[in-house]
Amino acid sequence: MSRYTSATDADRSEMLRQIGVESIEELFREIPARLRLSSPLGVGEGLSEQEVYEELRTLAARNVSTEDEVSFLGAGMYDHYVPALVDSIILRSEFLTPYTPYQPEISQGGLQAMFEYQTAISELTGLPVSNASVYEGPSAVAAAGYVAKLANGRRRFIASRGVHPHSRETLATLAHGWDMAVEEAPLSGGTTDWPSIGDDVSAVIVQQPNFLGAVEQLEPIAEAAHRAGALVICACDPLPLAVLKPPGECGVDIAVGEGQTLGNRLDFGGPSFGFFAVTEALMRRVPGRIAGETQDADGRRGFVLTLQTREQHIRRERATSNICTAQALNALAGIVYLTWLGRQGIVELVELMIQRTAYARDRLEAIEGVTPLHDQPVVRELAVGIDAPVDRVIARCREEGINPGYALGQDYPEFEDGLLVALTERRTRADIDRLAEVLAAAIAAERSELAGARR
Amino acid sequence: MSAPRGSASWFTAAADDELTIFQRSKPGRRAFVAPGLDVPERPLDELLPPALRRAEPPRLPEVSEPEINRHYNRLSKRNFDLDTGFYPLGSCTMKHNPKLHERVAALPGHAKLHPLQDPARAQGALEVMWRLQDALAEIAGLPHVSLQPSAGSHGELAGVLLTRAFHEDRGERRTKVLTPDTSHGTNPATVTMGGYDVVKVGTDQAGNVDLDDLRSKADEDVACLMLTNPSTVGLFETGIEEIARIVHGVGATLYYDGANLNAIMGICRPGDMGFDIVHFNLHKSFTQPHGGGGPGAGPIAVSERIEPFLPRPQVVRRESSENGSEPYFDLDFDRPKSIGRLRGFQGNYGVFVRSYAYIRSLGAAGLKEVSEVAVLNANYLLARLRAEGVLDHLPAAYERLCMHEFVLSGSPMKRDLKIKTLDLAKRLLDHGVHPPTVYFPLIVDEALLIEPTETETKETLDRFAEVVAEILREAREDPEIARNAPYTTPVRRLDEAAAARNPVLRQT
Numbered sequence: 011m012s013r014y015t016s017a018t019d020a021d022r023s024e025m026l027r028q029i030g031v032e033s034i035e036e037l038f039r040e041i042p043a044r045l046r047l048s049s050p051l052g053v054g055e056g057l058s059e060q061e062v063y064e065e066l067r068t069l070a071a072r073n074v075s076t077e078d079e080v081s082f083l084g085a086g087m088y089d090h091y092v093p094a095l096v097d098s099i100i101l102r103s104e105f106l107t108p109y110t111p112y113q114p115e116i117s118q119g120g121l122q123a124m125f126e127y128q129t130a131i132s133e134l135t136g137l138p139v140s141n142a143s144v145y146e147g148p149s150a151v152a153a154a155g156y157v158a159k160l161a162n163g164r165r166r167f168i169a170s171r172g173v174h175p176h177s178r179e180t181l182a183t184l185a186h187g188w189d190m191a192v193e194e195a196p197l198s199g200g201t202t203d204w205p206s207i208g209d210d211v212s213a214v215i216v217q218q219p220n221f222l223g224a225v226e227q228l229e230p231i232a233e234a235a236h237r238a239g240a241l242v243i244c245a246c247d248p249l250p251l252a253v254l255k256p257p258g259e260c261g262v263d264i265a266v267g268e269g270q271t272l273g274n275r276l277d278f279g280g281p282s283f284g285f286f287a288v289t290e291a292l293m294r295r296v297p298g299r300i301a302g303e304t305q306d307a308d309g310r311r312g313f314v315l316t317l318q319t320r321e322q323h324i325r326r327e328r329a330t331s332n333i334c335t336a337q338a339l340n341a342l343a344g345i346v347y348l349t350w351l352g353r354q355g356i357v358e359l360v361e362l363m364i365q366r367t368a369y370a371r372d373r374l375e376a377i378e379g380v381t382p383l384h385d386q387p388v389v390r391e392l393a394v395g396i397d398a399p400v401d402r403v404i405a406r407c408r409e410e411g412i413n414p415g416y417a418l419g420q421d422y423p424e425f426e427d428g429l430l431v432a433l434t435e436r437r438t439r440a441d442i443d444r445l446a447e448v449l450a451a452a453i454a455a456e457r458s459e460l461a462g463a464r465r
Numbered sequence: 466m467s468a469p470r471g472s473a474s475w476f477t478a479a480a481d482d483e484l485t486i487f488q489r490s491k492p493g494r495r496a497f498v499a500p501g502l503d504v505p506e507r508p509l510d511e512l513l514p515p516a517l518r519r520a521e522p523p524r525l526p527e528v529s530e531p532e533i534n535r536h537y538n539r540l541s542k543r544n545f546d547l548d549t550g551f552y553p554l555g556s557c558t559m560k561h562n563p564k565l566h567e568r569v570a571a572l573p574g575h576a577k578l579h580p581l582q583d584p585a586r587a588q589g590a591l592e593v594m595w596r597l598q599d600a601l602a603e604i605a606g607l608p609h610v611s612l613q614p615s616a617g618s619h620g621e622l623a624g625v626l627l628t629r630a631f632h633e634d635r636g637e638r639r640t641k642v643l644t645p646d647t648s649h650g651t652n653p654a655t656v657t658m659g660g661y662d663v664v665k666v667g668t669d670q671a672g673n674v675d676l677d678d679l680r681s682k683a684d685e686d687v688a689c690l691m692l693t694n695p696s697t698v699g700l701f702e703t704g705i706e707e708i709a710r711i712v713h714g715v716g717a718t719l720y721y722d723g724a725n726l727n728a729i730m731g732i733c734r735p736g737d738m739g740f741d742i743v744h745f746n747l748h749k750s751f752t753q754p755h756g757g758g759g760p761g762a763g764p765i766a767v768s769e770r771i772e773p774f775l776p777r778p779q780v781v782r783r784e785s786s787e788n789g790s791e792p793y794f795d796l797d798f799d800r801p802k803s804i805g806r807l808r809g810f811q812g813n814y815g816v817f818v819r820s821y822a823y824i825r826s827l828g829a830a831g832l833k834e835v836s837e838v839a840v841l842n843a844n845y846l847l848a849r850l851r852a853e854g855v856l857d858h859l860p861a862a863y864e865r866l867c868m869h870e871f872v873l874s875g876s877p878m879k880r881d882l883k884i885k886t887l888d889l890a891k892r893l894l895d896h897g898v899h900p901p902t903v904y905f906p907l908i909v910d911e912a913l914l915i916e917p918t919e920t921e922t923k924e925t926l927d928r929f930a931e932v933v934a935e936i937l938r939e940a941r942e943d944p945e946i947a948r949n950a951p952y953t954t955p956v957r958r959l960d961e962a963a964a965a966r967n968p969v970l971r972q973t
Contacts, residue, residue: 056828070574072589103548104541110758116545120757129971145615148809176809183805187660279580279810281760304964312956322654332654339756355497369504
């Protein structure tokens with residue numbers, strides 16, 4: 011008998027007798043014999059709980075996590091502190107183990123949490139309608155593109171080159187299926203240099219702050235897009251929205267983004283959640299679950315999944331999306347975290363990041379061999395050029411226990427030796443000073459090696 | 466005056482009208498204390514011009530930590546959950562979620578690993594992914610796996626886009642995808658999202674795909690047939706080999722919706738049946754907790770001819786390096802025919818850790834036993850319901866041995882006892898049971914789709930059969946009881962129509 015089943019031999023004989031068959035094999039008699047496996051799966055033998063724990067612990071030890079080095083890696087996911095309260099709540103069986111709330115009378119906890127989450131996302135984005143979550147950031151951008159396609163049926167997207175490379179690629183993957191093209195608007199001086207928007211453009215896509223950390227001007231492109239009848243999609247880092255002008259107030263029609271920074275751990279990239287907020291006009295095209303308020307038979311307030319005629323289980327091939335299981339538990343972590351930060355706290359957190367990022371910018375740009383890639387306002391991330399092979403510089407820093415950031419050249423050949431440095435509240439002034447020191451030494455060492463090679 | 470309220474055991478702390486966290490807000494309260502400013506402060510206007518800033522902070526709640534804690538703990542008690550009770554929700558595989566998995570997924574080496582960490586410094590994570598790929602390939606009977614899709618529907622979308630890439634690579638432009646009329650809603654929705662037209666295939670008297678209908682619709686415009694096997698009516702598709710011949714005969718791909726994989730692990734394999742592309746629901750067959758609607762993960766396994774098109778990047782093991790060192794794990798971006806990314810980074814890694822732990826715990830014999838007991842439990846529950854006389858009012862949609870789930874029709878019950886399937890479901894709530902899936906599959910009138918899973922005991926199944934019988938007896942005497950149920954839950958039947966008519970989607 012395996013660990014997670016409980017049919018004893020006695021149970022089995024009694025159950026088979028009741029069914030009216032001789033053996034368990036007989037239950038599978040409808041499967042053609044040719045298809046039946048004659049040997050065990052090649053997945054090894056089962057292990058005890060402690061052996062599995064040891065194996066996963068050994069594998070974990072072969073990773074260098076943000077506990078093992080001082081990390082300035084960002085580029086879409088960030089090493090924020092996750093409060094103990096979040097873990098405690100999302101590990102509760104009542105939130106961890108139910109299915110999607112198809113039976114609202116016994117799912118009020120999850121549904122109300124969704125409603126609260128929607129409210130918080132609506133506040134951050136300045137848009138009236140939020141869904142209950144989508145998978146994650148880049149696929150949320152693609153899902154927003156699909157809403158635009160459904161809304162106006164036009165053929166082209168124009169995406170800023172400042173949009174996360176994963177988001178642009180994900181949108182292109184899906185848009186191929188719709189016979190739509192994704193064109194790129196270049197960056198100039200750190201922000202997007204928009205071309206004129208033609209009346210065949212379905213949507214423009216911008217990121218706030220953009221991949222280089224720069225804060226974009228949203229109003230001008232929103233006005234231009236709306237004049238051409240195009241929608242405006244903005245992928246946002248949610249924490250900076252505590253301080254930045256909300257996309258909804260800038261004319262953005264669809265605000266989406268990666269929710270990892272809201273109380274979710276890094277987990278090597280997932281699971282996290284994507285948020286998805288729209289104008290009133292697009293309410294009935296939103297993908298995924300939405301919780302809504304209603305009343306029960308006794309007139310008491312309650313919550314249900316609503317506007318379900320958008321969804322695949324009702325509308326099938328005419329649904330506005332195929333999404334079913336999304337990221338409810340991660341979104342719950344999101345609302346608990348946002349509540350924990352609170353109205354004042356979230357501003358204090360973001361202002362702390364702004365101050366420390368400004369400090370880091372000054373410190374790094376003062377290093378010989380470091381030049382700014384732009385001088386736009388930033389919130390939590392900055393981009394610099396390194397006058398030395400960036401990969402080698404990064405490797406030298408890591409040997410000193412500092413991960414200085416993300417090498418931009420992988421995605422931006424025009425910034426071949428560019429470095430993207432991310433800050434969170436976990437990176438202190440001492441960490442920044444150490445980064446500056448280690449980075450300066452690494453660059454100097456590389457430059458002297460190069461100079462030596464030239465001599 | 467409200468109806469008499471009982472006290473079902475899992476709702477001991479159910480309160481009256483719960484306020485939302487926003488309604489509990491009071492200016493000045495807080496939980497978070499920011500770390501001190503340790504750098505020279507500069508005027509904010511200098512760093513971020515006022516024109517780029519919002520006029521006032523977002524109206525997030527202002528509450529203290531004790532209040533947040535109590536609020537969400539109280540809310541949790543207004544949920545029914547799998548750890549507390551029986552959850553025979555068909556097609557969802559609500560099996561036990563081992564606690565070990567939460568422990569190993571939370572190890573800092575996994576949980577605090579940045580997704581853009583250099584692969585050389587994420588060897589443990591890449592090895593977990595590589596080993597999981599290997600195990601899933603073996604279970605599917607197909608050689609290549611991508612872990613990237615985030616859920617079943619995302620895996621389906623990957624499958625349709627892979628199919629498109631496969632045909633386009635051969636210079637073909639096909640327009641249609643076939644789905645059975647029994648399919649999950651995600652199948653046709655995915656087809657549309659993938660840019661194809663849906664063509665429905667019928668079901669025959671025995672519950673199988675109607676082969677004549679399939680033959681008449683399978684032509685050179687068909688890109689793919691999406692199929693679930695066992696089907697959504699809980700039956701093994703006995704004509705699967707002929708289906709594969711028909712589909713491959715017109716050059717189309719055969720797609721396997723893995724929602725029902727729990728019935729056949731170690732018994733038979735989709736790859737051996739002729740499927741080209743398979744998706745897994747790690748949150749169904751492989752124990753990722755459902756979380757009230759996610760997270761999940763929807764890896765895909767594919768045949769050789771589909772492999773070149775898999776999403777980018779792929780986790781690979783590089784066997785040797787020039788200096789004879791150990792094999793190492795890497796991310797392969799150099800995939801020129803790839804459909805591209807489906808999401809950011811490498812997928813829902815935390816889910817992979819849990820599912821890998823599950824496969825390691827059970828091994829080959831354990832996985833096979835999972836499917837054997839899942840099928841045993843389903844057939845036993847069907848037999849017990851028959852013995853209780855339940856099938857007189859709720860007949861099985863098909864008189865065959867079922868696989869891991871089965872469908873009943875509430876049509877006679879509605880006619881004779883004057884209660885609908887919905888009423889039965891709501892009355893089950895008062896008995897502390899999560900109802901089965903209702904009104905799906907669509908081809909069965911007043912359908913109930915029941916999936917007990919392998920982790921439930923015989924005693925639980927016995928009790929469920931008795932409870933259903935009891936509700937039917939009660940309905941014979943007074944159908945109004947079920948029609949107005951539930952009575953013991955935190956709220957009673959909710960007005961869903963009103964919610965959709967006049968949407969209130971946020972706290973104002």
